[in-house]
Amino acid sequence: MELVQIQRSLVDYTKSLFMEGFLDAQFLQLQQLQDDSNPDFVFEVVSLFFEDSEKLLNELIIALDQPNVDFKKIDSHVHQLKGSSSSIGAQRVKNACIAFRNYCDVQNIEGCLTCLQQVKQECYLVKNKFETLFRLEQQIMASGGSVPTIELGF
Amino acid sequence: MELMKSSDNIIQDRTQQQHKQEPEMQAQEGQQEQGHHFHVLAVDDSVIDRKLLEKLLKVSSYQVTCVDSGDKALEYLGLLNNLDSDSTASSSSSSSSSSNSSSCSQSSQREGLKVNLIMTDFCMPGMSGYDLLKRLKGSSWKDVPVVVMSSENVPSRISIRCLEGGAEEFMLKPLQLSDLEKIEAYLLKSLHLSCTNIDKDDDDNNADHNSDNNNDKVVNNDSNIDKGNNSTSMNNNFSKRKALSSEDTESRRPKIKGLAVAI
Secondary structure, three states, X not given: OOHHHHHHHHHHHHHHHHHOOOEOHHHHHHHHHOEOOEXXXXXXXXXXXXXXXHHXXXXXXXXXXXXXXXXXXXXXXXXXXXXXXXXXXXXXXXXXXXXXXXXXXXXXXXXXXXXXXXXXXXXXXXXXXXXXXXHHHHHHHHOOOOOOEOOEEO | OHHHHHHHHHHHHHHHHHHHHOOOOOOOOHHHXXXXXXXXXXXXXXXXXXXXXXXXXXXXXXXXEEEOXXXXXXXXXXXXXXXXXXXXXXXXXXXXXXXXXXXXXXXHHOOOOOOOEEEEEOOOOOOOHHHHHHHHHOOOOOOOOEEEEEOOOOOHHHHHXXXXXXXXXXXXXXXXXXHHHHHXXXXXXXXXXXXXOOOHHHXXXXXXXXXXXXXXXXXXXXXXXXXXXXXXXXXXXXXOOOOOOOOOOOOOOOEOOOOOEEO
């Protein structure tokens, strides 16, 4: 595939992620922070997020499986996940966390379990999206091109 | 956590190294024209937020030290062991001049450790950002401005409590480049305060800065006014949508024209 075509694909793909609500403006902020001195910054932060979220999700599974569910602990984990997803612009994960916390507040286990599934699903989905994104970027870089930026109008 | 701990130390070492080398300033925007490397201590239990904050600050040409808890922050500032003596000192002395002189001696105990701003997350396990704030304001580091951050729209009674506790501002996470401009104002304020309390050596270093007229007006009286303004601006922070900051790049990547998306 020609460089220009790949670049076009990347732009279209990224746009679609915004349209579908996977990403929000915070992701653009991350991209703006990346520079030549740290060209893998976005990749590093996103990777950190997935490491972190995996741990948190595992803890949540365990915590919800207890005979006496500790909602405070669960809320704390979800709060953390919400914060980190918000920091990278993973909007759908963040929103799923917000819903999760509402069920925590009223100590609704069934609701929590459903939300946990949703959060897991959203993490999985956005992870795939990011992987595709990074792959496209790598293809562009490998072809000697530069990665185009997206500008959003509000 | 071990990995993070060691990486925090690495970050610390790197910033201290830069400080010692007294480097030529990296060419950056006007805020650094005075020739100072402001040092920010960032406190956040989230590894992602630490990384983000560190990057935000470094991109803005500040030196950064990141720690993952309030305890680590106090330890870094040399306050953990001295905590009792600091609090008795400040409670027994009523004049501000003596606490300023103790801040000089505190710095020298830490071999000239200089921190111009402390940014702390509000919601942390163990010591909260508010607890840290109170400890700092009761210590010899009380003149260092503190900004509290939170990932949630906390009720105003909480943010006001932080402001009353001596925080300069309560900021909503995730922080953006546009938020850093406010930080700059607090940093300049802290620099001025340290200028007025000091001996000659630092005066020589700050010579360029002293000539800046704006900062002459930043005195203790104004800080009360600033706090009043802060609560209004804090309300604005909560209600505003995080818009894109278009003004700060200096694009690092070429842009493809004609592909703006309206959402």
